[in-house]
Amino acid sequence: MEPITLTATTMIATVFFSEAVKEGGKSLGTAVSKMVSQLITAVRNKFKAAGTEGLLTRAEKQPTEANINLVKAELAVQMEEDAGFAAELNDLLAQLQATEVVRQVILKGIEVSGNLEAEDVTQKASRGSSVEQEMLRDVKAQNIRLGNLSQES
Incomplete structure (x- = not known):
């Protein structure tokens, strides 16, 4: 796995399973909430198309380290197999980092x-x-x- 993919999957998992997102993004700004929503939707749609949405659902219901690691591994595979998907996620991550809230x-x-x-x-x-x-x-x-x-x- 490339270092960029590893970093991206970790960041995406952090966003995906963050408490702020679970609470409906109340503490996030409108622009950030929209980008987080786009990121989550893109990942969910890709997992659904690949037939691996069950991994995501299980990790959401039981966010154990093992379940989250399975999601990260599958996400890495999806990103390596689909350069367009990887570019979309990396672009969304870059936008999120640019609007970082301190x-x-x-x-x-x-x-x-x-x-x-x-x-x-x-x-x-x-x-x-x-x-x-x-x-x-x-x-x-x-x-x-x-x-x-x-x-x-």
């Missing part, structure tokens, strides 16, 4: 019975077309002391 979260879900001190905390994002940064979220403490917090994108 999410950064610092200090989330912390509950301290005493004092909380945080200093010199910085978030920087330099890539991705969409950046989401959260500094403090769901933080509970008797006293909170913060200093030198910054976010950049």
Whole structure:
């Protein structure tokens, strides 16, 4: 298997079996959701045409490492046998990477019975077309002391 195919199958499996996709893409932007949907549809249609859709269905219902590896192996075979299909998937992956969403979260879900001190905390994002940064979220403490917090994108 070529390194590009191996990388592509891993990325596609990650997209295909991601929790964000399973939840209906709520946290994904409209453009990203559309590309993910196109990717999933292309893979599903190819597996259906090849008579191997059962592998995909089983992995969706039971996303074990073994089942996902079977899907990746079959996907690699399909990509090696059909250059047009491989090009379509690689193009969709490139588009997804270009619209990458960067999410950064610092200090989330912390509950301290005493004092909380945080200093010199910085978030920087330099890539991705969409950046989401959260500094403090769901933080509970008797006293909170913060200093030198910054976010950049």
